Amino acid sequence: MNFFERQRAARGTSARLVLLFLVAVVALVAVIDLVAFLALSYVNSRTTTAANGEPSRADLPIGGWLIAISVITLLIIGCGMAFKTMQLRQGGAAVASALGAVAVDPTTTDPQLRRFTNIVEEMSLASGVPMPRLFVLEREPGINAFAAGYSPADAAVTVTRGALDQLNRDELQGVIGHEFSHILNGDMRLNIRLIGLLAGIGLIALIGLRIVQFGPRGGGRDKEGAGIAVVIMVVGLAAMILGFVGQLFASLIQAAVGRQREWLADASSVQFTRQTTGLAGALKTIGGYGSELKDKRTASEFSHMLFGEGGRGLTQLMATHPPLLQRITALEPDFRPEQLGDPSSMTPSPDRASEAVAGFAGGETPTRRVQVAPADISARVGTMTPQDIENGQALSSQIPNQFRQLAGQASSAVPLAVAMLLSGQPDEGARQLAIVRTGLGEWDAQTAAALAPQLAGLATQLRLPLLSIAAPQIITRPAGDLTKVLAVLDALARIDGTVTIFEYCLTRVVAANIRDANDPSARSKPGTKPAAGSREAAANVLAALAAAGNEDQAAAEHAYRTGLHTLTGADSVPGDYPAAVQRISAGWQVLDAAWPKLDSLEARAKQVLVEAMVAAVRDDGVLTLHEAELLRTACLLLHCPLPAFVA
Numbered sequence: 001m002n003f004f005e006r007q008r009a010a011r012g013t014s015a016r017l018v019l020l021f022l023v024a025v026v027a028l029v030a031v032i033d034l035v036a037f038l039a040l041s042y043v044n045s046r047t048t049t050a051a052n053g054e055p056s057r058a059d060l061p062i063g064g065w066l067i068a069i070s071v072i073t074l075l076i077i078g079c080g081m082a083f084k085t086m087q088l089r090q091g092g093a094a095v096a097s098a099l100g101a102v103a104v105d106p107t108t109t110d111p112q113l114r115r116f117t118n119i120v121e122e123m124s125l126a127s128g129v130p131m132p133r134l135f136v137l138e139r140e141p142g143i144n145a146f147a148a149g150y151s152p153a154d155a156a157v158t159v160t161r162g163a164l165d166q167l168n169r170d171e172l173q174g175v176i177g178h179e180f181s182h183i184l185n186g187d188m189r190l191n192i193r194l195i196g197l198l199a200g201i202g203l204i205a206l207i208g209l210r211i212v213q214f215g216p217r218g219g220g221r222d223k224e225g226a227g228i229a230v231v232i233m234v235v236g237l238a239a240m241i242l243g244f245v246g247q248l249f250a251s252l253i254q255a256a257v258g259r260q261r262e263w264l265a266d267a268s269s270v271q272f273t274r275q276t277t278g279l280a281g282a283l284k285t286i287g288g289y290g291s292e293l294k295d296k297r298t299a300s301e302f303s304h305m306l307f308g309e310g311g312r313g314l315t316q317l318m319a320t321h322p323p324l325l326q327r328i329t330a331l332e333p334d335f336r337p338e339q340l341g342d343p344s345s346m347t348p349s350p351d352r353a354s355e356a357v358a359g360f361a362g363g364e365t366p367t368r369r370v371q372v373a374p375a376d377i378s379a380r381v382g383t384m385t386p387q388d389i390e391n392g393q394a395l396s397s398q399i400p401n402q403f404r405q406l407a408g409q410a411s412s413a414v415p416l417a418v419a420m421l422l423s424g425q426p427d428e429g430a431r432q433l434a435i436v437r438t439g440l441g442e443w444d445a446q447t448a449a450a451l452a453p454q455l456a457g458l459a460t461q462l463r464l465p466l467l468s469i470a471a472p473q474i475i476t477r478p479a480g481d482l483t484k485v486l487a488v489l490d491a492l493a494r495i496d497g498t499v500t501i502f503e504y505c506l507t508r509v510v511a512a513n514i515r516d517a518n519d520p521s522a523r524s525k526p527g528t529k530p531a532a533g534s535r536e537a538a539a540n541v542l543a544a545l546a547a548a549g550n551e552d553q554a555a556a557e558h559a560y561r562t563g564l565h566t567l568t569g570a571d572s573v574p575g576d577y578p579a580a581v582q583r584i585s586a587g588w589q590v591l592d593a594a595w596p597k598l599d600s601l602e603a604r605a606k607q608v609l610v611e612a613m614v615a616a617v618r619d620d621g622v623l624t625l626h627e628a629e630l631l632r633t634a635c636l637l638l639h640c641p642l643p644a645f646v647a
Contacts, residue, residue: 021197024249028204028242029073035238036069037062039231060228069235073204080203085196091520092149092156092188093133099302100295101135101158106408106473112164118396119169119176120157121469123272126392127180127384128632128641130471130513132157136164137293143167143282144291145307147179149188151524152641153471153516157183163307166289167282174269174278175307177384181268182305184382184641187261189524191305205243211236255304255320262321263330270331272384280331283308287324374566374611374618381610381640388643395465403458406451407466413473414440414485415447420463420506421492422452432492439488440481461625463502464632467509474510475517482514499588501548501626505633508592512637524639529597531605537594538567538609541634543580544591545616549627555620563616567608595637610640 040062088095093103104113117134124131129152137144140160149155157179163172182188211232269279291308303310304320321327328335380388406412418436423429429452436445458466477485489510493503516523531538542563550556560580598609613634617627635642 021200024201024246025074025077028077028201028246029070031242032073032235032238033066033070036066036231036235039234040065043230060231065231073239076203076207077200079200081196081200084199085192085521088148088192088195089521091154091517092147093135093154095148095192095302096133096135096156096158099137099158100139101137104134104136106134106469107405115169116159116164116172116176119173122389122392122396123173123176123180123384124392124468125395125465126388126643127184127382128635128643129155129183129468131469132183133472134158136161140293140295141165141289142291142293143286143289143308144293144310145175145179146302146305147182147188148191148305149183150192150520151189151516151639152183153475153513153523154520155183155188160293162289163282166285170278171282171285172278173273174280175282177269177272178265178279178307180272180384181265182261185261185264185268186524186526187265188305190261194304195302201243201246203243204239204246208236208238208240208243212240259320259322261304262327266327266330268383272389273386276331280328280335283324283328283331284335287328374614377614377642378607378610380643381607381635384643391643395462398459399462399466399469400458402454403466404469407470408473410473410476412447412451413470414477415444416451416455416470417467417474417485417489417506417510418444418448418492419451419455420467421489421503422448423496424452424456428496432495435491435495436488439484439491460502461628464505464509464629467506471510471513475514479518482518486511486514501630504588504591505629508595509633509636526603527600527606528602529600529605531601531608534594534597534601534605535568537597538612539564539580540590540594541598541609542567542612542616545613545627545630545634546619548630549617549622549624550620559616559619562619563612566615567612599638606638606640609638610635 040060044060044062087098097103104117106117108114108117113136116136120134121131132147132149132152132155135156135158137158137160141162142160143162143166145157145159145163147155147157157176159172159175163175167175182191266279270276273279286308291306291310293306293310306320308324309321325335325337384392403416406416418440422432429449433445433449436448455463474485475482486507489507493499493507539560542560546556546559546563550559557578598606601609613631617623617631632642
C-alpha cells in the first residue's frame with residue numbers, strides 16, 4: 001500500500017469512525033429519551049391527595065421534556081468533543097505540552113538529547129517533511145514515545161526519559177521510524193479525532209455522575225416540583241450509566257484502530273531502516289523495563305498514540321497495541337516467550353561510532369543521471385528506504401554545525417532564511433536590508449547581513465535542507481510576525497524584478513509551513529476533488545518544470561508533452577505549451593493560483609499528477625538541481641513528501 005492508497009484508506013477509516021460515533025450518539029440519546037419517557041409517564045400517572053382533599057396528579061409535558069433532554073444531551077456531547085478538539089487544534093506541540101512534556105533545545109549538547117535530535121533530523125531530511133518539534137517526558141522512566149499533530153508541518157515527536165536512557169541508537173532509530181510512520185501515514189489526525197470523540201461521550205458520563213451526586217432530591221413543595229426532581233435524578237443516573245457504557249465501547253473501537261495502526265507502523269519502521277534488530281531490541285527492552293506511564297490520565301486518554309502500552313488494560317480487547325510478544329516474533333520468528341523480560345535477550349548493539357555517512361550521491365554536482373520510472377517515484381512518496389536514510393544522514397553531516405545551531409534557535413531561524421535571499425551586489429543588498437529593517441526590525445536586519453557572507457560558502461543543495469531544520473523554529477513566532485516574515489521574504493525575492501527558482505522554492509516552502517502550522521486541522525484534510533477541473537493548473541506546473549530543466553525550447557516542449565501524456569493520456573489540454581509558458585512568464589502568481597486547486601485533488605488524481613511531474617523532469621535523462629528543488633517543493637505544496645534521493 002503506497003502513500004496515496006494509505007490516504008484513501010485513512011479517509012475510509014475516518015468515515016467509519018464518524019459513522020460509528022453518530023450511531024453511538026443516536027443510540028445514547030434514544031435510550032436516555034426512553035428512560036425519561038418512562039420516568040415522566042410514571043410521575044404523571046401517580047395520584048396523591050392534595051391539601052384540600054382532592055386527588056392530584058403532576059401534569060408534566062412529556063413531548064417538551066423529551067425535546068429538551070435530547071437537545072441538552074446533544075449539546076453536552078458536541079461541546080465535550082469541540083472543547084477537546086479545540087484544545088488539540090494547535091497541533092503536536094500543544095498536545096505534547098499539555099501532557100507535561102518539555103521541549104528539547106535543538107542546540108543542546110546533552111549526548112542523549114543530541115542523539116535524539118540527530119536521528120529525527122536525519123529522518124526528516126530523508127523523508128522530505130519539515131523537522132518536527134521535539135519533546136521529552138522527563139519524569140517517565142518507562143520506554144515510550146508518540147507523534148502528535150495534524151500534519152508534518154505541525155508534528156511533534158515525544159519520547160520518555162526511559163527511552164533515552166535505556167535504548168541504544170539503533171533501537172531509538174527503530175522507535176523514531178515507527179513514529180515517522182504515523183506522521184507519514186496520516187495517523188496523527190485520526191488519533192486526535194479519536195480523542196475528541198471519546199471526550200464527547202465521556203462528558204455525558206461525567207455530568208450524569210454529578211447530577212446523581214449533587215442533583216435535586218425528592219420532597220418538593222408541590223407535586224410537579226417533586227416529579228421534576230425524580231425525572232432529573234433518573235435521567236442523570238441513566239446518563240451516567242450509558243455514558244460509561246458508551247465510553248467502554250468507544251474505547252474498544254479506539255483499541256481496535258490503535259492495534260491496526262501499530263502493526264502498520266512497525267512494518268513501516270522496518271521498511272525504513274531495512275533491519276529488524278533496532279525495533280525488535282526496543283520491544284525486548286520494553287519487556288524488561290516496561291512502557292507504562294506514571295501519569296494514568298495520559299496513559300488512558302492518549303494510549304492509542306503511544307509506541308507501547310501506556311497502562312495495563314483489563315483485557316486484550318482494551319489494549320491499544322498488539323501483544324508485545326507478537327510484535328517481537330513478527331520481527332524475529334525464533335524469539336521464545338520465556339526470553340521476554342530476560343536481560344540476556346536485551347543485549348544492546350553498540351552505538352555507531354560516527355553519525356555521518358560518507359559518499360552522498362549528489363555531492364556538489366549540479367546534475368545527475370536519472371533512469372527511474374514515474375511510478376517508482378510516486379511509490380516512494382510518503383515513505384523512506386535505507387538509501388533515503390543514508391542520504392538524509394549524509395545531508396545532515398554536510399551541514400556545518402554553526403548553521404545547524406542557527407537553524408535550531410527561534411531568534412536566528414528567520415534571519416537565516418532572510419540571509420539566503422540577500423544579494424551580494426552592494427546597491428541591491430542595501431535596498432534589501434532596508435526592507436528587512438522596515439518589516440522585521442534592526443536586529444533581524446543586522447543578523448541577516450552578518451550571516452549572508454557566511455552562507456555564500458554553503459553548498460547550494462544544502463540550503464533548502466537547512467531551511468527544513470529551521471522550519472519548526474520559524475513557526476514559533478507570533479502570527480502577526482509571521483505575516484511580516486512572508487511579506488519581507490516575498491519582497492526580497494522580487495526586488496530585482498525576477499524570481500529565481502531557488503527564491504520561489506524558499507518563499508513557498510516557508511509560506512506552506514506557516515500556513516499548515518497556523519491552521520493544522522483545516523490544512524491537513526485530504527483532497528476529494530476529481531482531476532477534471534484542474535487541467536490548466538496542472539499544465540502550468542508541468543510547463544514550469546519543463547522550463548526549469550531545459551534551456552532549449554524544443555527540449556522543454558518535449559518534456560512538457562511527456563508529462564502531459566502521463567497526466568491525461570493525450571497530447572494537449574486547454575492551451576498548448578507556448579500558452580502555458582506565456583502564463584508562467586507573466587509571473588509566478590500563476591503557479592501560486594495552481595497549488596490550492598491541485599492540493600484539493602483526491603488521492604489517485606494527485607498520484608497521477610506526481611507521476612506526470614516526474615515524467616517531465618526525467619524526459620532528458622538528467623536531473624538538475626533546479627528541477628530537483630522545484631519538484632520537491634511542488635510535492636511539499638501538494639502534501640506529498642518526497643524523499644531526499646532527488647536532493
